[in-house]
Amino acid sequence: MFSLRKLLPPARTLVETVPYWLACTAPVAAGALVALAAWYPGHWQVVLLLLPVVWSRVRGRIAALAIWVGYYLAGARDIPVVSMRFFSGYGDLTRPEGLVLGVLFWIAQACVLATPWALLKPGPNACAARYAICAAVATVLVTVPPLGFIGWLSPVYVASTLFPCWKAPGVMLGLTAIACATSISRARRARHVAVLLLILAAVARSIASAPDLPFGWIALDTRFGRFDQSSYALLYARMQQIQAITKRAFTAGANVVVLPEEIVGLWRPAMDYWWHDDIQAFAAANRTLIIGTDLTVSSTPFRYTDSAVIVGANHGRVDSRQPVPVALWRPGAAISAIRGSLMQPYAVVTGKSVAFSICYEDLLWWPHWRLLLQTPDVLLSLSNGWFDSDLALAHIQRQGIAAIARLSGAPLLRAVNGEGPPIR
Structure with a gap:
């Protein structure tokens, strides 16, 4: 049975x-x-x-x-x-x-x-x-x-x-x-x-005391969403929006304006043409713009850097030391971001030493080793979180870079692009 x-x-x-x-x-x-x-x-x-x-x-x-x-x-x-x-x-x-x-x-x-x-x-x-x-x-x-x-x-x-x-x-x-x-x-x-x-x-x-940001420094948060770079019409539409908000910030009294990571997408020859007059005007007025963009390194295979470019009264460039694995950093793939040097010095903007944290670096410690030895005048964080701005990850990322800034004693200034309707 x-x-x-x-x-x-x-x-x-x-x-x-x-x-x-x-x-x-x-x-x-x-x-x-x-x-x-x-x-x-x-x-x-x-x-x-x-x-x-x-x-x-x-x-x-x-x-x-x-x-x-x-x-x-x-x-x-x-x-x-x-x-x-x-x-x-x-x-x-x-x-x-x-x-x-x-x-x-x-x-x-x-x-x-x-x-x-x-x-x-x-x-x-x-x-x-x-x-x-x-x-x-x-x-x-x-x-x-x-x-x-x-x-x-x-x-x-x-x-x-x-x-x-x-x-x-x-x-x-x-x-x-x-x-x-x-x-x-x-x-x-x-x-x-x-x-x-x-x-x-x-x-x-x-x-411990809360450090002060340099006078006249402004970070612009945007809600442009994902950037469609499939046509020059879309590129130009995005460019006009960015130029408009940048000029408003300078008109309001800013000396240094910081834009989010990859806000203008890949820097193409057309970008030089569209931005030439504005950059010349910024330099003449002793104003500085910091733009998040991708810079081409090689065409075959396609390699680029996720960078912050300094234009106007000051000039410089800082590359992300660790782009997002799998999403941007794909060693061996046909298209991949590459990692910037860990030995990049602080940039100098209007006489101030500036450390950068570009997107994914907000969540990591080791790219910021220099902050543990020498405190900059300001720590700039550039992020493009169109895919997570409504999620806990965006808050955790903010907590992470704020903790690093707190340990180093540097004032933190963040520019973030969040979700929003795509430009059509």
Whole structure:
């Protein structure tokens, strides 16, 4: 006779299995909650210290992986929608194909960034020093290349909250805080270090002051949406709009006007012709315009830089050190942005030293290494977020670059292009 009992595992096995899955689910939920509290909709990056605490307390590498997978999945939850909008917007993929690619990348990035934390998870009998060292090493691995190419949401952001304006020493103390968090319940010495860090954090926050932007500097946020560059008529229509808002800003008293990333698309010979008279007028009036644009490097294969170009009374150029992987930076593809040199110096505009952060760089630490050594007079962030301006990612990007500016002590000025109707 048929027996259902033969198809079911023994009751003891079921009882033993449930706690195991609960032990894996709880860290995922904990990581997700920390992501929501530290990033949008929350803005308390100090709670990032809870991640190494929980990581040190869970048992086994699977649970250690789970907490960080939950964190990166929740923090980067907009990747599927962004992928769908971006690739379908440019006709590279259909919307369903873009969504599927986004889901795969969303899961892959979480697993990749969580892997160092799983592999470096010490055994249950490891000493407190080993936990501290492994946490510090894992933090560095997910912050700098090669993993740092997608090193968003790094726990090192806690340094900007604890030690504003302290630059490189602040980063080192932030790493120490992360390491200490893993061992605070394991060693008395770690508790002593934690007290010292709290005192230093209180001192840093009490003496930190909000830096002032240079007088007459204005960043223009736009709502032009995706730029269709398929015809010169569309190019010229966009150009007229940009020139109009730029002239209004200068007429209102601005000395330096900053436009968003890629706002004029690819800089073509026609651009020189359309902008020539305006640039000459800006120079004569001692005014400077900073434009986000793409500059051709080679035609076959087509390579370009995602750049900020300085024209008018000052001249210069800064290239993005890390264009968006897959979307813009596609090594080996027929069309790809290329990475600018990490050694690019600060630009000089009206006598002020200027650091740049171009779009995706807002989410990363390593392109801004110079900010940790020398504070510029202003940090300019240029972004073209037509595909994510209504999503949490736009808020998280703003939080990321604001944290970097806070740690360096530099005033931040952002120019962002958001969603809007395409120019017809």
